Amino acid sequence: MSLIDEDEALIAAALNGSALAWEKLVRRYESKIYNHGLRLMGNSSDAMDLMQEVFLGVYRNLHRFRGDAKFSSWVFRIAHNKAIDINRRKRLTTTQIRTSDQEELAFLDLVPGETNIEPDNMVSEQQRNRQVISMLAKLPLEQRLVVELKMFQSQTFEEIANLQDISVNTAKTRFYTALKKLKVVSEEIHVLP
Template sequence: MLMTEKAQIEKAIQGNARAWEKLVRKHEKTIFNTSLRLTGNREDALDLTQEVFFEVYRRLPQFRHQSSFSTWVQKISYGKAIDFLRRLKPTSELKDSIMIDERTPQSQLEEREANKSILTYLSRLAPEQRLIIELKFYHDMTFQEISLEMNCSENTIKSRFYSALKKMKTKREAQNVLPKI
């Protein structure tokens, strides 16, 4: 018999290690992938993922089922990502982490190069700009939602977003590798 997520949460709160492990396994890939896109390297993404789940575990008794558990975990993840990116040095190195699909080798190579350039440009942005781009494009959040999440005005979020796009566009035009934004 499969345990519902709500039951797993309740058992994890009571100290059931197996229930906690199931919750982590269900959400760790999403949190890790988000962390990897934000930090740009595997080691930092692993550290951030660990921080997120430590915080989720610490705050688990406070979860009130007013939203889905995955939404609640993502909210904690964004908060931890903001803190983590503020601590990162802007010169951190970016490692390749490009997914390959079933297209021709030539098109895979072209997309890999374009994605590598995009990730490189993202890694050169200020941490707040990088997070805003992540939340806007990868998580389809509105400017208002991002402003609430980051505790900034909506105009500040828009300014950082468009400034980041302008920087990326300038680089694209200089190297002609990014698709038009």
């Protein structure tokens, strides 16, 4: 059974009142949503908030899912909209994301890592993730969302354009502009120890 079929089977079972199916559905997507939130929101607490809002949204609207699109696309569409809502609510700006070393270390304490890997590897992975988060944090949300959707969700520019209600060319321009900015940020990080 393919992942899409499995999703549909779990949805049908959850709608018929199976708590187990719902739990499986949550477990299948919670890591993806959490990491999505971590990259977009910049910290574990907001990523958890996003995850909660996404799953509540999925739960409340599960009966409306018609299967026209993939369930994962539908979930990430909800996640995209919830991220914008949370950002609007908290007036999250790039400057509000903690960037000092001390704060970042404190932040990393909150971010759980894989427990089945060696501690050294874990630290280096966390450092790399921290670097990605701090780079993305320099982008305005609209560009961050395009980078997230293109690079981490592997969506096409047409899908991104539909999701954000913009033209395909605007989506391409946003992605290119974001990459250029990330290049500058990355160079700054590598130049400044």
